[in-house]
Amino acid sequence: MADVKITVLRKMENKNLAEEFCLAEIPIPCPHMDEGQEFLVKENKQPEGFCSSAWQDIHKSFLFIRQGGNFKGWMKDEDTFITCCTDGLRPVVFEIRRLSD
Numbered sequence: 001m002a003d004v005k006i007t008v009l010r011k012m013e014n015k016n017l018a019e020e021f022c023l024a025e026i027p028i029p030c031p032h033m034d035e036g037q038e039f040l041v042k043e044n045k046q047p048e049g050f051c052s053s054a055w056q057d058i059h060k061s062f063l064f065i066r067q068g069g070n071f072k073g074w075m076k077d078e079d080t081f082i083t084c085c086t087d088g089l090r091p092v093v094f095e096i097r098r099l100s101d
Contacts, residue, residue, distance in 0.1 A: 003099045004066050006047070006058075008037040009082070010093040018089045030090040041066075051092075054085035058094055065098045 011029040018028055032051040039047040044063065046055040061083045070078035079098040084091045 001066050002068070004041045004062060005095075005097045005099055006039040006041060006050075006062070007095040007097070008033045008035050008092060009095050011035055012091050012093070014089050022089070026089065028090050030085075030087065030092050033092050051085070053087070054092060054094070057085040058083050058096065062096055065096050068098075 011033060013029040015028050018026055030051075033054070039050055041047050041062070044066070046052060061081050065079070065081055071081055072078045075081060077097075081096045082093065083096060084093045
């Protein structure tokens with residue numbers, strides 16, 4: 001199977017929703033990732049330093065890309081997929097890129 005590089009593309013924030021719905025102040029944007037941060041994944045396990053909640057959210061897309069799947073007709077580069085974690089208050093957007101075998 002191919003190695004995969006995961007890159008943090010963007011950290012977004014919904015401060016107005018956090019203020020409206022949260023009982024306590026939470027760190028906005030997400031404190032666990034930095035834009036431009038990269039993770040090289042050579043096995044089917046969570047990279048060190050990667051947010052465990054985000055990993056659960058993107059894992060099926062990671063496996064699909066790693067095992068040769070593609071989003072032909074949707075993505076310009078069939079070795080790439082763009083996805084995000086499900087944190088509605090401070091989502092993080094990731095690029096998942098299959099590297100050559």
